[in-house]
Amino acid sequence: MEEAIRNFPKQFEWEPKIVNAEKWKSLGKYILCGMGGSHLQGDIFQNAVPGFDLAVHQDYGLPRWRDDVLKQTLIIVSSYSGNTEEAISSFDEALRNGYPVAALSTGGDLLIRANQHKVPYIEIPDTGIQPRNSLGFTFKALAKMVGRDDVVEEATAVGKELEVNAARFEEIGKQIAEKLKGKIPLIYASNKNYSIAYNWKIKFNETAKTPAFYNLFSELNHNEMNGFDITDSTRELCDKFHFLFLIDTIDHVRIRKRMDVLERQLRERGFSVETISLGAGSMLQKIFSSLLTADWAAFQLATLYGRDPEQVPMIEEFKKLID
Numbered sequence: 001m002e003e004a005i006r007n008f009p010k011q012f013e014w015e016p017k018i019v020n021a022e023k024w025k026s027l028g029k030y031i032l033c034g035m036g037g038s039h040l041q042g043d044i045f046q047n048a049v050p051g052f053d054l055a056v057h058q059d060y061g062l063p064r065w066r067d068d069v070l071k072q073t074l075i076i077v078s079s080y081s082g083n084t085e086e087a088i089s090s091f092d093e094a095l096r097n098g099y100p101v102a103a104l105s106t107g108g109d110l111l112i113r114a115n116q117h118k119v120p121y122i123e124i125p126d127t128g129i130q131p132r133n134s135l136g137f138t139f140k141a142l143a144k145m146v147g148r149d150d151v152v153e154e155a156t157a158v159g160k161e162l163e164v165n166a167a168r169f170e171e172i173g174k175q176i177a178e179k180l181k182g183k184i185p186l187i188y189a190s191n192k193n194y195s196i197a198y199n200w201k202i203k204f205n206e207t208a209k210t211p212a213f214y215n216l217f218s219e220l221n222h223n224e225m226n227g228f229d230i231t232d233s234t235r236e237l238c239d240k241f242h243f244l245f246l247i248d249t250i251d252h253v254r255i256r257k258r259m260d261v262l263e264r265q266l267r268e269r270g271f272s273v274e275t276i277s278l279g280a281g282s283m284l285q286k287i288f289s290s291l292l293t294a295d296w297a298a299f300q301l302a303t304l305y306g307r308d309p310e311q312v313p314m315i316e317e318f319k320k321l322i323d
Helices: 004-005 008-013 040-048 085-096 108-116 135-145 149-164 165-181 189-208 226-227 254-267 283-305 313-322
Strands: 030-033 056-059 074-078 101-105 121-123 185-188 215-218 243-249 272-277
Touching: 004 008, 004 283, 008 135, 008 149, 008 283, 030 085, 030 272, 040 056, 040 135, 040 189, 056 215, 056 254, 074 085, 074 135, 074 243, 101 108, 101 135, 108 121, 121 135, 135 283, 149 165, 149 254, 149 283, 165 243, 165 283, 185 189, 185 254, 189 215, 189 243, 215 254, 215 313, 226 243, 226 254, 243 254, 254 272
Parallel strands: 030 056, 030 074, 074 101, 101 121, 185 215, 185 243, 243 272
Antiparallel strands: none
């Protein structure tokens, strides 16, 4: 795992290529179907390229859209292993109904099907890492498949920036992990940065093997925050929470105000609150810089707890039990 995090910036050197490219065409509307680490690139793409017509589907089958709309939409099925049952069901349903379909994977049943049916696909490098650590590969693959070569090029440049600043992200991550020992991370961000907050959460869940949760401004100001108006009778329920506020300089001014006020309220009630700046640069730079910091924080926290940061034994056990 440590090597995978250190090598993460190098993923952006890879240049994705579409197999069966003659079958590919730009439709202007896209759905990414995937689960777990295999849909994260779609969430990030929505954040980095606002207004682009990309939906993310995390379920069996396909979204309940009108047939005529789906026929004009490229359905991109993403499964890192190529064997995720929900993704396979999405691919099969698209084929059965004659919808445009493509695939992103390292191999498995998904690429076997893609080859059999001569549909466009991109084979992601299989370097033996976990899907959550492969976002450089999967993001560039998605950008290529939706015809955004400009985003592919920008991602390549971002990788070089990450390499230059890698030591700083590692140090910040280590500092965050030390503060989180014995705590439950609760990650808050603006609605537009939901993909960053969600990625922080799942990295703590999978890498550090700890509970972690996220929510978004300003929705949380209308419900969740009131759960932390603690009294003596509820203090024990809340003692373990440590808040991480992801701060973006381009957030709406009223969102920034809400963050400042809630931070003060939480501190007054005895909670520990950490503010983490997304920094400067392009949205893509902010996203991947933050996620590399999150990788280090989760890795260091796993180390502090004496846990294997790479494997996900409970998830693997679950898969066997439902097989």
